[in-house]
Amino acid sequence: GAVVSQHPSRVICKSGTSVKIECRSLDFQATTMFWYRQFPKKSLMLMATSNEGSKATYEQGVEKDKFLINHASLTLSTLTVTSAHPEDSSFYICSASYGSSSNQPQHFGDGTRLSIL
Amino acid sequence: DAKTTQPPSMDCAEGRAANLPCNHSTISGNEYVYWYRQIHSQGPQYIIHGLKNNETNEMASLIITEDRKSSTLILPHATLRDTAVYYCIVRGLRGNQFYFGTGTSLTVIP
Numbered sequence: 001g002a003v004v005s006q007h008p009s010r011v012i013c014k015s016g017t018s019v020k021i022e023c024r025s026l027d028f029q030a031t032t033m034f035w036y037r038q039f040p041k042k043s044l045m046l047m048a049t050s051n052e053g054s055k056a057t058y059e060q061g062v063e064k065d066k067f068l069i070n071h072a073s074l075t076l077s078t079l080t081v082t083s084a085h086p087e088d089s090s091f092y093i094c095s096a097s098y099g100s101s102s103n104q105p106q107h108f109g110d111g112t113r114l115s116i117l
Numbered sequence: 118d119a120k121t122t123q124p125p126s127m128d129c130a131e132g133r134a135a136n137l138p139c140n141h142s143t144i145s146g147n148e149y150v151y152w153y154r155q156i157h158s159q160g161p162q163y164i165i166h167g168l169k170n171n172e173t174n175e176m177a178s179l180i181i182t183e184d185r186k187s188s189t190l191i192l193p194h195a196t197l198r199d200t201a202v203y204y205c206i207v208r209g210l211r212g213n214q215f216y217f218g219t220g221t222s223l224t225v226i227p
Binding site: 004 | 119147148150151153155158159160161162163166204208209213214215216217218219220
């Protein structure tokens, strides 16, 4: 159980394009979803916390107008990288958590590798 | 949020127990310790978590010291497929966020 699906797994696009990444919890309702970014050989960096039906909370230094997050349902959150540039190339990973208790694990998707040319 | 400190890398012989340490000396009373691992180019995989008591599941055991300032993840019989980066995380109380440290790169050697 507790499967999180992320789509697409890989995307290559031209500079200036906006890219949407979907994160779905397949077998549970996720009240909270999280978005991370990971550069090569580095650890995961939390970008934002997304609660269903409310605005996302962004970590310090993450531009909310650049990385648009929508969490319209209990099973779907989307991250849109607007006007992407080569420096936005990275591995983007989402996770979902059932409930708000700190005793609930986060379940991670398999990530989206974004390459901007 | 409490920070964690882990050795950057470790080796373990196949079939032996892998013991991965983690220091979290600033942990507060209600913060859980979580362990995840990440195999190259995949999302992190949940392993185990605990608060005060030692925990065991089909993947691993988690030993938490009585003062909760450190913990050890034990993989009882390491296999080659256990080669991964292992992250010890203290879960924040305010928003349940995970702040990943640098982790331990475990290499299981045949």
